[in-house]
Amino acid sequence: MEFLQSLLNALPGAVGQGLIWGIMAIGVYITYRVLDVADLTVDGSLATGGATCVLLTLGGMNVYLAMLCAVLAGMLAGLVTGLFHTRCGIPAILAGILTQLALYSINLRIMGWGTSAGTQATLAIRVDNFDLAVSSRYIRELSLNNPIPLLLLAIALLIGLLYWFFGTEIGCAIRATGANRNMARAQGINTGRNTVLGLMISNGLVALSGALLAQYQGSSTIDMGRGAIVIGLAAVIIGEVIFSKLFRNFALKLLACVIGSIIYYVVIQIVLRLGLDTNDLKLFTALIVAIFLAIPYWKGQLSVRSKSRVNQAKEEKNNA
Amino acid sequence: MLELRHVSKTFHPGTVNAKTALHDLSLTLNDGDFVTVIGGNGAGKSTMLNAIAGTFPIDTGAILIDGKNITGLPEHKRASFIGRVFQDPMVGTAGSMGIEENLALAARRGKHRGLRWGISKIEREDYRALLASLGLGLENRLSTRAGLLSGGQRQALTLLMAALVQPKLLLLDEHTAALDPKTAEKVLELSDSIVSENHLTTLMVTHNMRDAIAHGNRLIMMSEGEIVLDISGEEKKRLTVEDLLERFSAAAGTELSNDRILLGA
Numbered sequence: 001m002e003f004l005q006s007l008l009n010a011l012p013g014a015v016g017q018g019l020i021w022g023i024m025a026i027g028v029y030i031t032y033r034v035l036d037v038a039d040l041t042v043d044g045s046l047a048t049g050g051a052t053c054v055l056l057t058l059g060g061m062n063v064y065l066a067m068l069c070a071v072l073a074g075m076l077a078g079l080v081t082g083l084f085h086t087r088c089g090i091p092a093i094l095a096g097i098l099t100q101l102a103l104y105s106i107n108l109r110i111m112g113w114g115t116s117a118g119t120q121a122t123l124a125i126r127v128d129n130f131d132l133a134v135s136s137r138y139i140r141e142l143s144l145n146n147p148i149p150l151l152l153l154a155i156a157l158l159i160g161l162l163y164w165f166f167g168t169e170i171g172c173a174i175r176a177t178g179a180n181r182n183m184a185r186a187q188g189i190n191t192g193r194n195t196v197l198g199l200m201i202s203n204g205l206v207a208l209s210g211a212l213l214a215q216y217q218g219s220s221t222i223d224m225g226r227g228a229i230v231i232g233l234a235a236v237i238i239g240e241v242i243f244s245k246l247f248r249n250f251a252l253k254l255l256a257c258v259i260g261s262i263i264y265y266v267v268i269q270i271v272l273r274l275g276l277d278t279n280d281l282k283l284f285t286a287l288i289v290a291i292f293l294a295i296p297y298w299k300g301q302l303s304v305r306s307k308s309r310v311n312q313a314k315e316e317k318n319n320a
Numbered sequence: 321m322l323e324l325r326h327v328s329k330t331f332h333p334g335t336v337n338a339k340t341a342l343h344d345l346s347l348t349l350n351d352g353d354f355v356t357v358i359g360g361n362g363a364g365k366s367t368m369l370n371a372i373a374g375t376f377p378i379d380t381g382a383i384l385i386d387g388k389n390i391t392g393l394p395e396h397k398r399a400s401f402i403g404r405v406f407q408d409p410m411v412g413t414a415g416s417m418g419i420e421e422n423l424a425l426a427a428r429r430g431k432h433r434g435l436r437w438g439i440s441k442i443e444r445e446d447y448r449a450l451l452a453s454l455g456l457g458l459e460n461r462l463s464t465r466a467g468l469l470s471g472g473q474r475q476a477l478t479l480l481m482a483a484l485v486q487p488k489l490l491l492l493d494e495h496t497a498a499l500d501p502k503t504a505e506k507v508l509e510l511s512d513s514i515v516s517e518n519h520l521t522t523l524m525v526t527h528n529m530r531d532a533i534a535h536g537n538r539l540i541m542m543s544e545g546e547i548v549l550d551i552s553g554e555e556k557k558r559l560t561v562e563d564l565l566e567r568f569s570a571a572a573g574t575e576l577s578n579d580r581i582l583l584g585a
Contacts (some may be wrong), residue, residue, distance in 0.1 A: 053566070165435075172438035174415075176425050179414035184414070187481070188399035188429040303489060 003273060012139045012148070012191045013081040017150040019264030020134075020212045021231060023158065025041030025239070025257040027205035033253075034166070035198040037085075040096035042206045042232060044103025045077040046225035049207025050214030052112040054123045057215075063133050067211045074207020075200040076105060082196030107222055112181040124219040132215040147216065154212075155258055158205070165201075174198050206232075227282050230289050235261035237292045321521050322349040322372070322489055326380035329371055329545075342368040342378070343545035349523070350491075352463055354515055356532040357525045358564075359542035363527040366407075368542070369491045372523070374398045385488055400430025401483030405475060405495040412469060412478030414549075415467025419458060419477060421452075422466050423447045426481035454510070470505035481513045490515065492524040496531075508535065529561050538566075543572040 024046060031039040049070040052204035056066035077099055079119050084095035112120035127135040165171045176184040177194040184191050206228070215221035239253075239260025268281065277283060329342040341364045349355060357365050371378050374395035382391045390398055406412050413422045424439035424447075452459040454476050458469075458572060466474060475495055480488060492511060496504035496536065515522050526532050532539055538552035539559065548571040551559060 167438050168435045169433035169438050170435060172421065172425060173433050175417060176414050179416045180411070182411050183414050184425075185395045186399055186404045186406075188396050188431075189425070190394075190396045199451075288402050297346070 003044075007269060007273055009140075010273070011266065012051050013136065014265040014269045015262055016134075016136060016139045016147055016151065016216065017213075018265040019148065019155060019258065020209055020216055021235060021265065022258030023263035024206050024209035024228060025232045025235035025261045026158065026162070026254050027202040027209065028200060028259045029236050029254065030162075030202040030205070032233065033178075033197060034175055034237060035202075037178075037199070038096070038229075039078075039081060039193065039202060040198060041077055041081045041094060041099045041199070041203055041230055042096075043225040043228045044100035044107065045074045045203040046210035046213070046228045047107045047207045047222060048077055048103055049074050049112065049210030051107050051123060052219040053211035054133055054137065055110055056115055057130055057132070058123070058125060063131060063215070067208060070207045070211035071204045074210070075204040077207070078200035078203030079196060081203070082199040083264050085199075086192035086195055088252065093267035104138045104222065111220060111222070120146065121222040123214075123221075124221050125215065126218065134212055137218075137308060138162075138214050138222070146280045150214070150319075159251050159254045159258075162254060168252060169231065170197070172193075210245065227285065228305070230282075230285055231261075234264050234289045234292070235283055237289065238263050241292065321351045321386060322347070322523075323355070323382075323383045323384040323387075324348075324368075324372070327368075327371060327383065328379045329367060329376070330379055333379075341432045341545055342371060345381070345546060346441055347547060348523055352519050353538055354522045354536035355522075355524070355535045355538045355540060357523060357540050357542060358527070358529060358532040360545075363542040365542055366493055366547040367545070369404075369493045369523060369525060371401055372398075373404055373488070373491055387580055391451070391534075401488040402485035402491060403485075403489070404491045405478045405482055405493065407494040407497050409471040409474040409478070409498055412481070413466040413469075413474050414467060418463040419466055419469075420444055420447050420462040421450070421478065423450075423481060423484060429485045431485075450484075455481070470503075472499050472507055475499065475507045479507070483518055483520065486518055486520075488521065489522075490520045490522040494525050495528060496528060511522055529564055530557070533559050533564070534576065535562065541568055541571070543568075548572045 024042070028039075030040060031037045052073045053063070053066045053070040056069055057063050080102075082093045083098040088095075090098070106120040110119065110225055111123040112118045119267045125132070127137055131244075134150060134211065135145070136147070138145035139147060145320045166175060173189045174194045174197060175186070176189055177188065177191045178198070181191045184194070213224060236257050237260070239256030239258075242263070243252070243256040244258070247253050271284065272278065272281075281310075324345055324347040325478055327342050327345045328340070329411050330340045332338050339362075341362075343364075345364070345368065357368070359365050370376060372383060374390070374397075378391065382389055383391065385401060391515060404412075414425070417425075420439060420443075424443060427443065448459045450464065451462070455474060456473055458464075458477070459471065466477060469477065478495075495511070496507050499507060508531060511524070514520070522536070524536065531555070537556065538550070539556050540551075541549035541564070551568055
């Protein structure tokens, strides 16, 4: 009973975090599934989004304008990775790692802007002093300050916007680039440019997620994006495993990422309450993602083997 | 119409794997020519088509279409006047996208892609009619993913896509090699009718001598990156498989022995 009680208490927080990370998961979906590129920039661009948003808000900028700037900063990070990949011939994974590493220094600089040291690893922002869009403080309150309705609205708008965009001629070209690069080029599509564009959109979304997360937790930190790609992948894969048969439409597939993210955070709350040490969370997440990534492969291996066994049996029958 | 001037291409130059795929190759195609290309493994047939399409840069020489030098043009820009069908049915279409989406992508080849909707209602009706002309029942499966189609269906769809925006040049790279004989014949028939309806200048690589003789108005045979035979007009019409074998060994100085070349079924 006590277990359930504490879990229920933690549920709103899990949903809030799940929604924020759901935006990040949509960004990962766009690179990983639509563009067929594993982009590791996100670990850095998430923190860039948080740092940019907090710095500008502290400086007196309207928080929504600050979030827009965070999105632009994230898109810039995606642009750099995209240019590393398409113009310098660096494999996508490595290009993302390079940008991610570079962003570590840049994020320190952003958060240390105007300080005497010039770099700083955390930047706090208090909801009492600033008119923030979301804050975890009100997560259990039944009031307009509760972040969940706003996050739901934001996600609905984002999914609508992305659904429209990926249905346009440019969006179709990006999808074709991810589906089959040879075909795309043969149909006159500039695959390099579309890959860059996809990476920019993805990292813009990830930075938006970072900007919301920093407000939600009341600070931007240098390591807030550590392992973000794995959490994003976890959300994408959980969403696919549960909804792949149900959700065929593109907008619903994006929604599945958000639901996957919420499920991920609820599960995390459960295992934490079952006694898992917070420090072991990343190990737990990595193992879960590894298993879910391996399942389709194992399934394939099994069906190959059973098929060859059937064939062997047939042959033996024929020979007999 | 198409002109290759002294085109050479060596893969992996300066290594033990260096392979001269095209050797000072020159070729001129006239408007409306339907040229079949035949030759052994590694003769440079596909390399020639890929060089024209811009898959890789060539080492020396020039490629011109309608007098315009396209040697330095990237692949996706050449696509506005070159239609292609590949050997592997998987390559020509986007498997995770619908039949109509694939056609809509092809309809925008060489055009500006903006923020208009990726496929219009009018287009959809056009595609339905176009697909009905194939007689494969695809007109009722517009939103079916291309990946669910058979190899022959995918090649037929790719052919439609290649000709949807009238290209100046059609490149068919052994596009029936991966199909069973019956399907291959159907796809070849379709190729013939698309080429003649649109008066397309066409290069068709094949490994089937009989097909090479039966289709087109001109036949070239390649060996070691060079054109060793070029037969057209009345002479091509009278050509037999035996003639071809004889003339090949006379021209290339070796017997044509290759397990991949089919002498004809």
